[in-house]
Amino acid sequence: MSVVVLISGRGSNMQALLEAGIPVSAVISNIAGAAGLAVAARRGVATGVVEHRRFATREAFDAALAAEIDRHAPRLVALAGFLRVLTPAFVAHYAGRLVNIHPSLLPEFPGLDTHGRALAAGVKRHGCTVHFVTAELDHGPIIAQASVPVLPGDTPATLAARVLQQEHQLYPRAIRWFLDDELVIEGDKVRVKGNHAQMVASDRA
Ligand code: GAR
Numbered sequence: 580m581s582v583v584v585l586i587s588g589r590g591s592n593m594q595a596l597l598e599a600g601i602p603v604s605a606v607i608s609n610i611a612g613a614a615g616l617a618v619a620a621r622r623g624v625a626t627g628v629v630e631h632r633r634f635a636t637r638e639a640f641d642a643a644l645a646a647e648i649d650r651h652a653p654r655l656v657a658l659a660g661f662l663r664v665l666t667p668a669f670v671a672h673y674a675g676r677l678v679n680i681h682p683s684l685l686p687e688f689p690g691l692d693t694h695g696r697a698l699a700a701g702v703k704r705h706g707c708t709v710h711f712v713t714a715e716l717d718h719g720p721i722i723a724q725a726s727v728p729v730l731p732g733d734t735p736a737t738l739a740a741r742v743l744q745q746e747h748q749l750y751p752r753a754i755r756w757f758l759d760d761e762l763v764i765e766g767d768k769v770r771v772k773g774n775h776a777q778m779v780a781s782d783r784a
Pocket residue numbers: 586587588589590591592593615659660661662680681682690691743746
């Protein structure tokens with residue numbers, strides 16, 4: 580019983596999961612040429628492609644995607660740079676076992692271009708969030724967050740790189756908690772058993 584990871588591109592978070600020893604049974608993408616698929620295949624992980632552009636509706640795509648995922652009978656489905664909005668039916672099918680990593684300190688900056696928007700807003704700290712996925716985009720119960728400073732002279736690219744380093748630490752840790760049955764969902768909040776920090780503040784530039 581392991582993890583299926585969904586990607587749309589580079590797959591650096593997926594790679595971080597593999598390098599941390601997370602048991603990943605398959606990596607599936609909605610984009611045939613996603614660079615991360617080759618990374619997974621080189622490491623001997625099964626890969627799959629379900630191209631959204633081949634389906635007339637979101638519902639049909641999500642049903643095909645779920646069928647491909649369920650062949651692996653995963654305990655957890657992890658979105659890692661999977662850039663598709665999922666239907667309520669898909670989200671309900673994986674209720675409580677579908678997680679995402681988002682490059683902002685939710686509930687700030689849901690959606691796209693989070694780093695540019697953080698700079699435009701003048702925030703002094705920015706970061707990333709791992710959360711359970713619910714039907715409302717980027718709004719599910721928060722499992723863990725990591726924050727970094729926003730520095731003078733930052734561009735969206737420099738800020739993204741600083742946040743990404745934290746993503747690569749945070750996502751494996753949060754998924755390990757899930758697999759070890761350490762997460763307790765209480766309403767719309769998530770508590771972790773034991774003495775684990777759910778908020779990490781990095782001051783490294
Ligand atoms: C990551 O920064 C991830 O947080 C973000 O896409 C990037 C994927 O990079 N996800 C989202 O924006 C989801 N809304 P990766 O393919 O190298 O992991």
